[in-house]
Amino acid sequence: MEELILKLKQEIIEVLNLEDVKPEDIDNDAPLFGEGLGLDSIDALELIVLMEKNYGIKLQDPAKGKEIFKSINVMADFIQKNRTR
Amino acid sequence: MESRGLDFVVLNQGFVSVNGRVLEHEAEGNALLSELYRGHIGDWPKFFKMDTLSKAGFVATELLLKEIGEPRCGSEEFIRSRAIVLFGSTASLCADRNYQETIQDKDNYYPSPALFVYTLPNIVTGEIAIRNHWRGESSFYVLETPDVEQMAFHLACAFQDNDTESILAGWVDSTMNDDFQAFMTVIRKEDVADVDRLAAQLQLIINDLNN
Numbered sequence: 353m354e355e356l357i358l359k360l361k362q363e364i365i366e367v368l369n370l371e372d373v374k375p376e377d378i379d380n381d382a383p384l385f386g387e388g389l390g391l392d393s394i395d396a397l398e399l400i401v402l403m404e405k406n407y408g409i410k411l412q413d414p415a416k417g418k419e420i421f422k423s424i425n426v427m428a429d430f431i432q433k434n435r436t437r
Numbered sequence: 438m439e440s441r442g443l444d445f446v447v448l449n450q451g452f453v454s455v456n457g458r459v460l461e462h463e464a465e466g467n468a469l470l471s472e473l474y475r476g477h478i479g480d481w482p483k484f485f486k487m488d489t490l491s492k493a494g495f496v497a498t499e500l501l502l503k504e505i506g507e508p509r510c511g512s513e514e515f516i517r518s519r520a521i522v523l524f525g526s527t528a529s530l531c532a533d534r535n536y537q538e539t540i541q542d543k544d545n546y547y548p549s550p551a552l553f554v555y556t557l558p559n560i561v562t563g564e565i566a567i568r569n570h571w572r573g574e575s576s577f578y579v580l581e582t583p584d585v586e587q588m589a590f591h592l593a594c595a596f597q598d599n600d601t602e603s604i605l606a607g608w609v610d611s612t613m614n615d616d617f618q619a620f621m622t623v624i625r626k627e628d629v630a631d632v633d634r635l636a637a638q639l640q641l642i643i644n645d646l647n648n
Contacts, residue, residue, distance in 0.1 A: 367551075368486070368551070369485040369486045369551075370482075370485070371471070371482075371485040372482065372485075390482070394486075394550050394551050394554055395551070397550035397551075398549065398550055398551045401547050401548070401549065401550065404547065405547045
């Protein structure tokens, strides 16, 4: 799981162009949206694409992203359970 | 140096000047925009998500406002009366290409929302307006070349509403991620009283851009 969390952080930093953020700066339990990394709705869509592209997870209901993207830990757990690649 | 009567910033992939003073830098291309952001701006992380057109327009604007010493959030009256009128020749072509790459391969078809949102040239005006809380008119005109007479004409027209008192005006163009050019200036009502003179002033700035 630790390996997946680190990989996920690196992917998020790359795909969302978080230039000045390092993986260790992202708290595993901190909210990704709002106070946390300050991500916006376009970032949420980009994370949905990331999950499909890198892990084969097609999110049928984008509204579920709100729960899945609650934190890195929650997102990694969801990917672990649902990944097809 | 001949006075142009307008404050201005000129930048391209290998050159930056503010009111004719060359700014020293190390990087070139897109990395130059990041260097300028880190060295002179630094408090707007959304910069890194922008396309090259928006980055160039954003950086040129920030350098210009810093030079003028204009406060970030002016009065309510000011933010309603500041318009943005930009010009460019290739519109959002660079962003269009980047986006197209994400949909080119049917076996690797993952349209990028973050790239898609920049596939309109007037997004750069929005990025600048959001940063500065300006709520006046904003437009992006596509011209084949930096035709100063047309630019002066459109700028003069922009003052014909009852709201606009000043305009952030400029040329912003990007054909590839590492290839861009921009100039930015602020035009006030009195500057358009003589449109021919304004066109001549803009031409002097463009000469700087091309040198």
